[in-house]
Amino acid sequence: MGGFSAVLRVGGLFTVITLAVLLFGLFALDIAVGEFRIPVGRVLDALGGGGTRAQRFVIMDSRLPRALTAVVVGAALGLGGAVTQSILRNPLASPDLLGITSGAGCGAVAAIAGMGGVGTGAAAASGISAAALAGGVLTAVLVYLLAWGPTATGDSGVMGFRLVLIGIGVNAALLSMVSWLLTRASLTDAAHAQQWLTGSLNASDWSTLVPAAIGLGLAFLVAVLSTRTLAALRFGADTARVLGVRIQTQQAILIAAAVGCTALATAAVGPLSFVGLAAPQVARRLLRTPGEPVTASALVGAIAVVGADLLARTAFPVSLPVGVVTAGVGGPFLLSLLVRTNRKATL
Template sequence: MSIVGLRSSPRTAVAPLRVGPVSWRVPLRAASVSVVGAALLFVLFVLDLALGDVEIPFGTTLSTLFGGGDGGSQFIINQLRLPQTTVALLVGASLGLSGALCQTFARNPLASPDILGVTQGAGAGAVALIVLSGGSGYGGGLVSGTLQTLGLPLAAFAGGLGTALLLYALSWRRGIDGQRLVLVGIGIGAALMAVTDWLLVRARIQDAASAQVWLNGSLSSRGWDHAKPVMLTLAVLVPLSVLLVRHLNALQLGDDSARVLGVRLQTTQLLVLVTAVGLAAVSVSAVGPLGFVALVVPQVALRLTGGSRPPLLASMVLGGVLVVGADLVTRVVLPFVVPAGVVTAALGAPYLIWLLVRVNRKVP
């Protein structure tokens, strides 16, 4: 492995990275942001394991993660805290990547799974399964066993994909316009929220109460059964996203320019859409909807890296930082227990308002 040549400019320094016959152009600023973000994520990850009702020293937590520590610290960290923190990291990475793909696909900073209605579609699919299955326990009550491991991710994916296809069909007018896509997505999302509310009204009181907690985006009591589907989805869709990077760069130039450059537009758009939906849906099935993560994180990553589109790797890393940080806040900082989705919404809603005002000022 070697780094050959170096093209430098104030914002877009690039170093070609070569591994045998394969080479990549690595933006140095984006790589630096990813490295610093990964270091911050590691610190937050360890702190999330160390702090709580029983505090464990930072050094002891690190030792326990690598097989050391006494029996008490091993039980608290490995059995009680590590699964939940791992779910937070995986879900944050999934939502960050999903948001980056959506915003690149639509060429609109407002395009994210929760704004476009994809998250609401995934939530409606999962709630429908929860309610119609009779509620046998999820996250302390709703769905368990095979239904938890396979049923919820599949139901959420079906709901999210169906919503995305409907969104694509209603928004298509000889191409995809970002503003039309967002407006149609907001309408579809509102309709799906009404469907979810109707399902909750028809559900048993126990199932409705548990589902409502889940719909707020809760990381509480998450275990390895919730982490495995997200981990498997990332293992499949992250490499696919990497393969799509070259086409994503071409899509930024517009549909006509992308065709001229040899991009199979419909196939590429479908792959990007399915990848983004899959990542958002599996995250919803694991912890419920975490609002504004997929909206805010790619734009923060874009401003830090100074690129032309939201960077995929930096968005994944910063998504993990936000969700793990939200889990740490809800468990340690706040004097009362709230779902992590409340924290992410409190951070994301002001940003959405600022973004809408900023976009509106640009409109003549």
């Protein structure tokens, strides 16, 4: 059509549609399940404006913000992981391992414990979220500046392996800082901080959902507009430069988008481990693409968090924080990914 052309892969499109349908089904089921169970059909009716007054109150005021937060946070983490792994050409390069999540956690714990607590209520929650966002962004800036140096072509810039190594080191330092802050806090503040660090959707409301949704929307727009740039970067710096990509500028923009949506997601619910690592790799295998697909990664991340929330509330004798489930499932996935990567390197 005029000067625009695109490739339509029917198999990939069908997979993306299937993931979207699965996400919607889990989303409706997540709203339906609870102490006061509501049939899925009634949930859909209430979302469309029907249902009784009691059902609308439970669904619209109590459960809908939690379920939407799970979708937005999961999609943001999946999107951030896909962009990061595409830029650095490394399946292990997720916001978890680069220190972004730990930076947000350090900022939140500092607000809760390091400065004598921040009180309770909506103002306190906003202060913790702001501190987490600031911690994640400052950590990303620090890692990026430390990774800046000479490249293989003799120019100055950021190289993928250097960014990963520095991110791992900064991540370890921040985890030590979090542990130190917890030892300095009072028992009440330490318990509050530890609860936040597990990652939970229990305190989700519209005030925490809106900033995360805005961050996800902006990051998704940047990623979609940079699809060709991401594809070129997957071939390496030399090939991308030949194709006309301004590598350092585009890398900085894409990393800023990934960091922004990841930090806002972490500020909303706390750190959810391994979602940003696993979602792009699962999406890549489902679509059988050479790189991490952006839209499918966001959908898989949302499915992972919504499904983990369902498991956390229904599969155990007591309700668990959703971060416990994502960590329990993501740990074995990381080990399997490391084993497969090692096998490919030795073949």
